[in-house]
Amino acid sequence: MLPKRRVQRISKSRRVEVRRDEFDQLVDLLNERGELLNALIREQRIQFERIAQLQADVDRLRREWERLKSEV
Numbered sequence: 001m002l003p004k005r006r007v008q009r010i011s012k013s014r015r016v017e018v019r020r021d022e023f024d025q026l027v028d029l030l031n032e033r034g035e036l037l038n039a040l041i042r043e044q045r046i047q048f049e050r051i052a053q054l055q056a057d058v059d060r061l062r063r064e065w066e067r068l069k070s071e072v
């Protein structure tokens with residue numbers, strides 16, 4: 001993997017000339033980052049669902065435990 005080089009920030013108010021290949025490379029990079037973010041969002045959604053299922057199981061076990069304690 002090539003080392004990432006630091007570039008200076010570009011002011012939004014300053015016009016910058018870029019070549020078409022540079023622009024296309026930037027669009028590809030943004031699309032790649034978008035795909036990574038979408039994958040992260042999917043993974044977080046799955047984890048949230050798993051946590052919710054675990055919490056529901058814990059709640060069910062607590063209710064059952066309380067029911068068994070009250071019968072004794």
